[in-house]
Amino acid sequence: MSENEIPGIRPYHAPAGGWGALRATARAIREQMDAPEAAVTLLRTNKPDGFDCPGCAWPDKKHTSTFQFCENGAKAVTWEATSKRVPPEFFAAHTVTSLLEWSDYDLENEGRLTHPLAYNAERDVFEAIEWDEAFARIGELLRGMDDPNGVEFYTSGRASNEAAFLYQLFAREYGTNNFPDCSNMCHEATSVGLPQSIGIGKGTVSLDDFDHCELLIALGHNPGTNHPRMMGTLHEVARRGVPIIVFNPLRERALERFADPQSPVEMATLGATEIASTYLQPKIGGDAAALKGVMKALLELDAAAGPDSTVLDRAFIAEHTEGFEALAADLRAASWQDIEAVSGLPEDALRQVAEAYARSNATIVTYGMGITQHSTGTQNVQQIANLLLLRGNFGKPGAGICPLRGHSNVQGDRTVGITEKPGPDLLRRIEDTFGFAPPAAHGHDAVAAMQAIVAGSSKALICLGGNLAVALPDPEACLPAMRKLDLAVHVATKLNRTHLLTGKHAFLLPCLGRTERDIQAGGPQAVTVEDSMSMVHASRGKLKPASGALRSEPAIVAGMAMATLPHSKVPWAELVADYDRIRDAIEAVFPDFVQYNQRIRIPGGFRLPLPPTQRVWNTPSGKAQFLRFDGLREDAATGGTILTLTTIRSHDQYNTTIYGLDDRYRGVFGRRDVLFMNREDLDALGLAEGDALRVETAFGKGAERRMDSVVAVAYPIARGSVATYYPEGNCLVPLDHFDRASGTPSYKSVPVRVARVDAAR
Known part of the structure; x- marks a missing residue:
């Protein structure tokens, strides 16, 4: 990563997962729990008779493998089941x-x-x-x-x-x-945007759909860190030859290559599987423009194919949707020059995505907070829905929309009234x-x-x-x-x-905690959670309570x-x-929880109704809606010396919980005071790796916010974009900088200027 010697910054060449994940898991166990108890506890994670991992909301497989937890899941479990205590003394x-x-x-x-x-x-x-x-x-x-x-x-x-x-x-x-x-801070744009588009604020795919998709498009998420159990699914999709197209401003190791810790061959040979077949790096905040470019190219492919074209699913559009003509007119009017300028991606690359999409009969789009945590987050989500609607990618195997929820029951809390x-x-x-x-x-x-x-x-x-x-x-x-x-x-x-x-x-x-026995007057109790694919299942802790x-x-x-x-x-x-x-x-x-107690006792639980999977749209008109993105505009004023900052999680954290100070996939060890920058931006601003920087917002109104003494680290990130860790970077995000449609804070699109504090390394 770095040519200069910066303490705690060194290249990490291994794939995501693999032996690095196993070593990190062993370290988490050693630091927090007794090894025998930890082993038994971890093997109960995400099993039908065990407890639900307190980490991410990725669903459980129907078949149970040797273990159903990932590195960060092990950290979450051992962090909760730790032997350390904080008594009144x-x-x-x-x-x-x-x-x-x-x-x-x-x-x-x-x-x-x-x-x-x-x-x-x-x-x-x-x-x-x-x-x-x-x-x-x-x-x-x-x-x-x-x-x-x-x-x-x-x-x-x-x-x-x-x-x-x-x-x-x-x-x-x-x-x-x-x-x-917490949904207000991560996927509220989904909860608000998707009901307007398809009648429900949830994803529509099941885990089985990943076995049938012909194309997977991944937007604005880093599964190796934020939902690592998803990597097993992406690994399987890639190994059966399905193209995976990634849109992400940063190069993320888990989206490049991954070694499955449950694969004896990869572990024995130190091999790995390539994940992304195409990796595009839009500017921060350029996602809606990129999607608009893909859809514009798709319409042009359809027109070029003539009256018998199958590029668009016209029968689906006619029967199940409204607003297509207005969307099509807006796409035709958009200029490629504007699309390229705002997205940061070339026209040819977006046309190639459109061509791959046109060839696929079943496409899944997955997305994370890189899509939602912008002032245009709700519109970003709706553009994903638009793209899927154009080819009828709802209500058929291997197709649909997949928002990647964070906390293990953030979706369930909403379902039961929060x-x-x-x-x-x-x-x-x-x-x-x-x-x-x-x-x-x-x-x-x-x-x-x-x-x-x-x-x-x-x-x-x-x-x-x-x-x-x-x-x-x-x-x-x-x-x-x-x-x-x-x-x-x-x-x-x-x-x-x-x-x-x-x-x-x-x-x-x-x-x-989730791992501990819960005994009430009626005896031992189980609780229930809903994963990101609307599966509701039981969780039963087995450990003796910490107190x-x-x-x-x-x-x-x-x-x-x-x-x-x-x-x-x-x-x-x-x-x-x-x-x-x-x-x-x-x-x-x-009423969707009909026979709740009976069904929760079935291993694996049950799935809540998802009307779009039946091509039923609970919108006011009863049809899915094409919704336009209002023009092409950058999320923040950029250009010249103004860059756009996003906050990111390290590999050693989950939301605000910091498990340790390493972010090994990005080559950061023992520190969090870094600002990732494109090398060309560093050169253009007369900066060098290792420089201590001051970051200041550039909203141009009122008092600006500052973060002092972060270290410049060259990283493969889109030009004009910079990144620093959350929550440390929250000091640069005003409380009133949020998506007006959903209320989601814009953690991932902050206009900033950077300047050298001193030249010390």
Whole structure:
């Protein structure tokens, strides 16, 4: 990667996966768990009688191989099932002020929280508290709030269906639809954009479809780091000769070549499989323009083929869609010069993609947050839907759209009611089932919630997991605002920075992890989760809990609800005693969960209905919609000395959780203070690898934001584009820089200037 000697920067020539993945897995086990216990635990991961990995939402195979976890899954499991503990004595020895000086990695690496804790402002420490007292104090404070809409109920995507369902009942009976959640920060553009296009905000493919596709197009995602179990599927697709076309501003090793740790031949021979047959690097923010170019070329191919052309699926378009002529007119009017300028890709390359697409009878498009986390994120998603609709790639084997969700149950939480925009059917069924009338007014998403906290109109925050202050952009605004809250409650397994933003009253409520036994009055319990392909399955922890004082997420939610709502219509204690009763209630409110308890006992679970797979479109007109991208424009003003910055995850992290300081596939070891730049951009700006840089935003309005002393690293990234790590780079993302259609923060399209701080290496 680098010709100069920069500490911690060195080339990594091996493929993704392979022996490097096994060594990293062994290291994670060695640092966090006893080896025998770790081995047994990991072999239960993603098995029908085991627990669902707390990492990504990639689905489980129907057949079970030797192991069903990846390197980052092993890190997630061992990180949660660690033998390290954070008892009350730890907090007695460390003030909150002193802990705020620790790194995010060091905070979480201390281990599992063991007892409920309350903040003592006079001593600036968290102190142990009994559960009943904690619930009573939280309930009293919530009842004393002036307005229920001044309370924010945040949900992490690791919460189970059962916990999330109870949580939304609690908030709605309390009187608000304020449901900021992690989906708001990653795939809200999917949740908003796809219903307008195809009538549902979810992907339409199954794992089996990858066995039948003839072409796979991958846009804006890095599966080797963010959803590594997908690599097994991509490996299989590539090995049967299916073209895989990648659009990504950065060259990512896992999309170039991969060695499957479960392949004896590749492991023995140090071999690997080439993944991408074509690798295109658009400018950051140039995805919609690139898609527009592919569709324009497709229309030109269709016209050149004459009246009997099969390039477009005209029968499908006529029967199942609306808006084609308006889209076609817009595509014809677009100039190739503009498409090339905004996408950063040559016309010939986009024409070749169109030709490959025209030859395929079954195409899957996969995409990640490189598509959604832009100010045009919703439109980006809709252009993918447009491309698939042009050739009828819905409702047939081997075809469809595949958004790559992050957290293991972020999709399921939404399905069971975590939404700030409830529809009338949901509200009516809640009232019919539980006897109270939930509020109808739309609540806050994540950005709106933080804006309300900054403004002082929201005074309390309840977090079911997560690290909200660190996950959101603009820490300069968010962190001080959260310290002014009247109440902060965090249900968590480990300590993180958001917990230390205490406000007037703060509580840490330690919960069971996914790997641990959950025993209630009715006996051992299982929870359920929904993967990114709408499969719902059970998860059963088997480990002894990290502490006898831990409670499950459903039990903690019910405890807070009973203390806050003494006249509640919901039978909280009865529901928590046996989670089958929670699932019966979910079925009553959400008819798609028909026979929930029976079907969840079938190994592998069941799939929720996906109407587009039957070519049924739940849009107002009953047809899928072609939706235009309004013109060709760059997401940020670029040119000259202005570059576009994206934030990225390292290979040693999952969302805000930092497992370690290496990013080996990109050749970074033991550090995170880097700015990846194109070598030609470095030369044009008179910079060199190893230079200490200052990065400053270039919005051209108001005060600009700065990040100091990151190290320049030459990397194969598109010209005009730069990248730095999340969440460190969040200081460059204003809170009001987001997709207006979905509210998704634009973490991946920030205009910046870079300058040398000094020449030290």
